[in-house]
Each structure stands twice: as C-alpha cells, then as structure tokens.
Amino acid sequence: MRKWVIFGLTLSLFFGCAKKEDVIKIGEFGGLTGSTATFGISTKNGIDMATEEVNAGGGLLGKKVQVIVEDDRCLAEEAASAVKKLVTQDKVVAVLGEVASTRSLAGAPICQENQIPMVTPSSTNPKVTEVGDYIFRVCFIDPFQGEAMAKFAFDNLKVKKAAILKDGKSDYSVGLGQYFAETFKKLGGQIVADESYFEGDQDFKAQLTSIKGKKPESIFIPGYYTEVGLIARQARELGINIPLLGGDGWDSPKLTEIATIKKPGDALKDCYFSNHYASDDPNPIIQDFIKKYQTKYSEVPDAMAVLGYDAANILYDAIKRANSTEGPKVRDELAKTADFPGVAGQTTIDSARNARKPLVVLKIIEGGKYEYTATVNP
Amino acid sequence: MQEFLQQLVNGVSWGSIYALIALGYTMVYGVLQLINFAHGDVFMLGAFFGYYFSRWTKIAQEPTLFGFFATLLFAMAACALVGIIIERAAYKPLRARPRLTALITAIGVSLLLENGGQLLFGADPKFFPTLISESKLYESENLVISNLPAIVLAVSLVLMLLLRFIVLSTKIGKAMRAVAFNREAAALMGVNVNNVISFTFLLGSALAGAGGILVALAYPKIDPLMGLLPGLKAFVAAVLGGIGNIPGAVLGGMILGVSETMVAGYISSTFRDAIAFALLVIILLVKPTGLLGSRVGEKV
Numbered sequence: 001m002r003k004w005v006i007f008g009l010t011l012s013l014f015f016g017c018a019k020k021e022d023v024i025k026i027g028e029f030g031g032l033t034g035s036t037a038t039f040g041i042s043t044k045n046g047i048d049m050a051t052e053e054v055n056a057g058g059g060l061l062g063k064k065v066q067v068i069v070e071d072d073r074c075l076a077e078e079a080a081s082a083v084k085k086l087v088t089q090d091k092v093v094a095v096l097g098e099v100a101s102t103r104s105l106a107g108a109p110i111c112q113e114n115q116i117p118m119v120t121p122s123s124t125n126p127k128v129t130e131v132g133d134y135i136f137r138v139c140f141i142d143p144f145q146g147e148a149m150a151k152f153a154f155d156n157l158k159v160k161k162a163a164i165l166k167d168g169k170s171d172y173s174v175g176l177g178q179y180f181a182e183t184f185k186k187l188g189g190q191i192v193a194d195e196s197y198f199e200g201d202q203d204f205k206a207q208l209t210s211i212k213g214k215k216p217e218s219i220f221i222p223g224y225y226t227e228v229g230l231i232a233r234q235a236r237e238l239g240i241n242i243p244l245l246g247g248d249g250w251d252s253p254k255l256t257e258i259a260t261i262k263k264p265g266d267a268l269k270d271c272y273f274s275n276h277y278a279s280d281d282p283n284p285i286i287q288d289f290i291k292k293y294q295t296k297y298s299e300v301p302d303a304m305a306v307l308g309y310d311a312a313n314i315l316y317d318a319i320k321r322a323n324s325t326e327g328p329k330v331r332d333e334l335a336k337t338a339d340f341p342g343v344a345g346q347t348t349i350d351s352a353r354n355a356r357k358p359l360v361v362l363k364i365i366e367g368g369k370y371e372y373t374a375t376v377n378p
Numbered sequence: 379m380q381e382f383l384q385q386l387v388n389g390v391s392w393g394s395i396y397a398l399i400a401l402g403y404t405m406v407y408g409v410l411q412l413i414n415f416a417h418g419d420v421f422m423l424g425a426f427f428g429y430y431f432s433r434w435t436k437i438a439q440e441p442t443l444f445g446f447f448a449t450l451l452f453a454m455a456a457c458a459l460v461g462i463i464i465e466r467a468a469y470k471p472l473r474a475r476p477r478l479t480a481l482i483t484a485i486g487v488s489l490l491l492e493n494g495g496q497l498l499f500g501a502d503p504k505f506f507p508t509l510i511s512e513s514k515l516y517e518s519e520n521l522v523i524s525n526l527p528a529i530v531l532a533v534s535l536v537l538m539l540l541l542r543f544i545v546l547s548t549k550i551g552k553a554m555r556a557v558a559f560n561r562e563a564a565a566l567m568g569v570n571v572n573n574v575i576s577f578t579f580l581l582g583s584a585l586a587g588a589g590g591i592l593v594a595l596a597y598p599k600i601d602p603l604m605g606l607l608p609g610l611k612a613f614v615a616a617v618l619g620g621i622g623n624i625p626g627a628v629l630g631g632m633i634l635g636v637s638e639t640m641v642a643g644y645i646s647s648t649f650r651d652a653i654a655f656a657l658l659v660i661i662l663l664v665k666p667t668g669l670l671g672s673r674v675g676e677k678v
Contacts, residue, residue, distance in 0.1 A: 033496075033500055033501035033502050034501050034502055035502070035503060035601075037501070037502035037503075038502075073501055168647065168648055195647060196646075196647045196648060197647060198647070200607075202593075202597040202599065202604075203388075203392050203597065203639075205388040205391075205392070205639070206385060206388055206389075206638075206639040206640075206642035206643035206647070207642060207643065207647060209381060209384045209385050209388060209643055210381070210385075210642075210643045210644070212381075212384075212520070213381040213520070226503055226599060229599075230597070230598075230599060233512075233598075237512060237522065237524050237526075238384070238522050239514075239517060239519075239522045254505070257505055258505050258598070258599065260508070261508070261511070261512055262511055
C-alpha cells in the first residue's frame with residue numbers, strides 16, 4: 001500500500017514538474033462565494049474569456065497560459081492568504097484581482113514584497129496602487145468617480161441638499177463618500193447627513209429615518225449591491241421617494257433582484273450610478289464583446305466582467321512585449337501601457353499606475369434595466 | 379417627535395425578531411438549563427427550508443396567503459425534525475455529563491450547521507421570494523408603519539401567548555415544568571423524561587423555523603451565517619429578560635432592538651453594539667437575574 005502511495009506521489013511530482021515547463025501561471029484571487037460573489041464570478045468569466053482567446057491564438061511566448069483561481073469568500077483575511085498561496089506555492093508570474101478595494105489592499109503588499117506584478121481589474125480606491133510600484137489597475141479611481149457623481153447630482157439633477165449613507169468598514173465606500181462630499185460642497189451644495197452602516201447589516205431603518213428627518217433631495221450610497229438593494233427597499237418602505245445615487249459597486253445582476261418590491265427593480269427606479277461601461281453603448285468593440293460573452297455565459301456582461309477581460313488582456317500584452325515572465329520586466333512594460341484598445345474604453349496607465357479613462361452614468365429604468373445617461377471624461 | 383415615533387416603530391419591529399429567536403433559547407434553557415447555541419442556526423435553516431420549498435412548489439412565482447402558510451408550516455416541521463435529531467444525536471448522550479460538556483457540544487453543533495450550510499447552500503446570499511407583498515398600514519409625512527414588521531410583531535406575541543399556554547395549562551407543559559424542577563423526581567412520578575425533552579426541542583426548533591421565515595419576509599437576504607449574530611443577540615435578549623422566563627424573552631428582545639435603533643439613529647451606528655451591550659451590563663448589574671427572572675436559590 002505504502003509503496004503505491006510513494007509511487008503515486010513521485011508520479012505526481014514528475015508530472016507537476018513537467019507541467020511547469022510549458023505553461024505561464026497567472027494567479028487570480030476573487031470572491032467567488034460570499035456577500036459580493038457576483039463581482040468575483042463576473043471577473044473570472046472575463047479573465048477566462050481573455051485567457052481562452054490568447055491560448056487559441058498560440059499562447060504567450062510559445063507557452064499556454066494557465067490561470068489559477070483562489071476564492072477568498074469576500075473576506076480580507078482570506079484574500080491575503082490566497083495571494084500568499086498563489087505567490088509562494090503556485091509560483092505565479094503575475095496576479096489578477098480583486099474587485100473590492102479592501103481585499104486588494106490585503107493582497108497588494110504580498111505581491112509588492114515578492115516583486116510580482118498585480119493588476120486589479122476594478123478596485124477604485126486610490127490607496128490600492130499607492131502600495132507600491134508593482135500594483136496596477138485598469139479602471140478609474142474614486143476621486144474621479146465621487147467628483148463625477150457630485151457634479152451629476154448638482155448640475156443634472158439640481159440637487160442642493162444631499163445625504164450620504166456609506167459602509168463604515170469598507171475603504172472603497174468611505175473614500176468614495178468622502179470625495180463625493182468634497183466636490184458637492186465645493187459646488188455650493190450641502191451635505192445634510194453622513195451616516196454609516198456595516199457590511200452584513202440587515203436593518204438600515206434607523207439610519208434612513210434619521211436621514212429622512214434632515215430632508216435631503218438625494219442620498220448617495222457608495223456601497224456594494226447587496227446592501228444597496230436592501231437599503232433601497234427599506235427607504236421606499238419608509239416613504240423616502242427621492243433618487244438614490246451610487247458608484248460602480250452597484251453593478252451586479254443581483255442589484256435589481258434584491259430591490260424588488262412589486263415589479264423588478266422598482267425600489268431603484270430612476271436612480272443613477274457611475275460605471276465603467278454601458279451595455280447599450282453602440283460602439284462595435286462593446287457590442288462584439290457582449291455577443292461573445294452572451295453565447296458563452298448566456299447573460300449580459302456587467303462592468304466587472306468587462307474589466308476582468310481588459311485586465312487580463314493588458315497583462316498578457318505586457319508579458320508579450322516584455323518577452324519574459326520576470327516580475328521587473330513585466331512591471332516595466334505594464335507601466336508603459338498606452339492607448340490599449342480595451343472594451344471599457346482606451347486604457348492608458350499613468351505614472352501613479354492608474355488607468356485614465358472616461359466613466360458613464362447609468363439610470364435604472366422600468367424592469368430593472370440600465371439606460372445610458374451621460375459620459376464624463378477625466 | 380414623529381421621527382422619534384418612527385425610530386420606536388423601527389426598534390420594536392427589529393426587536394420582535396430578537397424576541398422570536400429568544401423564545402426558543404429561553405424555553406430550552408428553562409427545561410434543561412442548556413444554552414442551545416445551535417438555536418440561531420436552526421433559525422437559519424428555517425429560512426433556507428422556506429426558500430427551497432417555495433421555489434420547488436412554485437409558490438415563489440405566484441404567492442398566495444395559503445402558499446405563505448404552507449411554507450411556514452413546512453419550515454416549522456422541517457426545523458422541528460432537525461431539532462429532535464440534534465437533541466438525540468448530540469445532547470442526549472451527554473445528558474448525565476457536566477453542563478459544560480453539553481455547552482461545548484452545542485457550540486460544535488452550531489459550527490457544524492453554519493459550515494455545513496455554506497457547503498450545502500453556498501456561501502453567497504440568496505434572496506427570499508416576496509411571499510407577502512409590502513403595504514403600508516399607516517402613513518403620514520413622517521411616520522410610516524408597514525405590514526411586514528407588524529406581522530412579525532403579531533406572530534411573536536401570539537407565539538409567546540401560545541407557549542405560555544402550553545407550559546402553564548397543558549399536561550405536557552406540566553411535565554416540562556416537572557422535569558425543569560427536578561428531573562429524577564419527575565421520572566419517578568412516571569413522567570417520560572426523554573419524550574418531554576424531545577418535545578421541548580421540537581417546540582423550540584419549530585419556533586426558530588417560524589422565525590426564519592418571518593425574518594426572511596421582512597429582510598429578504600438569507601445566507602448560512604445569518605443566524606450567527608441575531609442568535610447571539612437573541613441569547614443576550616433572553617438573559618436580559620430573565621432566562622427561562624417566556625414574557626421576559628420578548629421584553630428583552632424589544633429592549634435590545636429599540637436601544638440598538640435609537641443608538642444608530644441618534645448617536646452613531648459605529649457605537650451601536652457597544653452602547654446596546656453596555657446597557658445590558660448595567661441592567662444585569664442592577665438586576666442579575668434579568669428583568670423578569672425570579673431569584674432561584676443555589677442548590678447545594
């Protein structure tokens with residue numbers, strides 16, 4: 001019996017080694033289960049699509065690309081150990097992930113320390129890329145997003161008094177709320193209430209009642225879709241019928257499913273959020289991607305899928321240009337990325353390793369669908 | 379003033395959820411002196427049984443009042459069964475052991491249900507179908523009372539009265555009290571202790587199942603860890619009201635719910651739990667047996 005076990009182990013070791021030779025290992029960490037699971041799943045779908053296309057076209061540097069995925073269950077502690085495993089055990093050459101800024105911040109120092117380039121598809125908090133020169137992102141950052149939504153509220157919706165309801169434990173939410181407030185006040189608006197909740201909360205009526213008493217004309221909720229859906233329901237239950245505004249954390253097919261009282265998405269009807277792309281944009285790059293995605297996964301891609309696809313392609317492009325998988329070389333090429341034709345817009349990486357690109361404002365309409373409303377350029 | 383009334387309504391409706399879970403804790407404790415930490419997780423199972431039942435029977439697509447009651451009864455029956463299985467498998471073999479052993483086993487069962495639930499149902503939240511649609515019972519500019527919290531409150535009060543009736547005025551209730559008072563003596567008097575304890579778990583778990591469905595109606599996000607924090611706080615509510623005392627559980631739940639809401643609404647949501655629990659410590663310092671608990675002389 002024992003002999004066979006040893007034989008098996010030796011065999012697996014042999015194949016393990018043999019395999020290492022002809023693939024390029026890329027690590028991906030994301031929340032495939034847990035409170036914001038649709039973010040992780042969409043991102044993975046996008047990355048898988050990009051990887052399949054690269055492999056179908058002969059791979060990179062003559063080798064196939066293999067993506068090793070770790071599920072962090074939407075927990076920051078798990079994110080750190082997932083990245084540690086990818087870097088030290090699986091010996092990946094680069095890391096893709098996370099969506100939530102708090103979890104990207106947990107993983108980034110490990111990549112930086114080991115000189116492994118990390119590309120986050122959709123973490124928008126500015127602190128993420130400040131961790132070090134190996135950390136990149138392919139999306140815009142929260143100061144831009146917060147500013148855009150504040151301007152949109154003030155100029156387009158003519159809101160003069162706004163309230164903020166944010167997730168007090170999330171770097172993304174606290175940051176975005178703060179940038180919104182700064183711009184809104186600079187424009188001459190007034191923030192009448194600034195309340196917090198915590199991820200996992202079920203009941204938001206205490207905060208909402210308190211906000212209602214201050215009579216704002218709109219509430220900015222820079223949170224993630226699960227809580228936003230519940231907040232919208234409870235706000236309508238309390239008779240708060242003003243438009244709710246938010247950021248890219250809203251984008252999930254689950255959002256309008258939760259925010260359904262009688263008809264799909266009715267609790268969020270006529271609300272607005274900023275996003276990375278609009279699915280009704282006639283741009284052929286976007287429509288082609290949507291068609292490909294739909295045949296593969298039979299649903300319309302959300303922004304996380306698009307950014308996952310872009311992040312993987314930008315990384316693969318950098319590896320190709322570097323003609324190497326060594327961390328420092330790939331890093332240098334990533335930093336040189338300019339005018340990359342991504343699905344979510346032309347992507348140029350700036351000196352702070354952030355992407356410079358426009359954002360879109362989407363309106364939630366009848367039936368829980370999104371409608372393109374405006375584009376804001378940086 | 380109306381804002382204060384609205385916060386009070388919010389607090390009472392949130393508190394009635396604690397009350398509903400606390401009832402089950404307090405009853406099992408009253409009979410067995412066992413803190414059944416798995417109670418919050420049976421509550422979670424209730425919500426999931428309802429979720430799958432209503433989807434499987436297509437009740438979720440076309441909700442009717444009958445469909446709602448069918449779902450409620452199914453969840454209660456399924457939870458009662460789970461409760462009996464837990465008692466027979468995990469607690470009964472340890473009944474003659476020190477109380478601490480049973481307590482630790484209860485924590486073990488709780489962890490088993492939470493992690494087993496994540497494996498079985500998946501860790502991502504599910505959204506409970508709208509079996510009863512929301513409508514407003516009373517509406518003015520600053521005060522809104524909707525039907526769902528009212529239903530939760532009414533059901534907790536009815537269940538409280540029903541439980542009280544069972545415990546105080548039925549034969550099985552008499553047997554439960556006898557077992558609670560002195561298990562050996564009750565056995566000598568011809569009370570079937572095993573059946574009485576099983577019945578206690580059946581009743582407590584069915585209550586938890588009903589709680590799961592009602593909470594899921596008012597707060598439709600359900601996940602395998604949803605029983606953890608409400609379960610813990612319901613336990614606190616039971617202690618606050620005087621553990622073992624049925625009206626005390628409801629009162630304790632209300633106080634906890636209202637104080638949490640008031641702190642979040644008027645002071646800061648960051649300090650919500652801290653202040654609510656500080657209040658608990660103060661109440662227990664002044665009245666160590668809880669608000670409605672009776673002082674029991676330590677048996678030597």
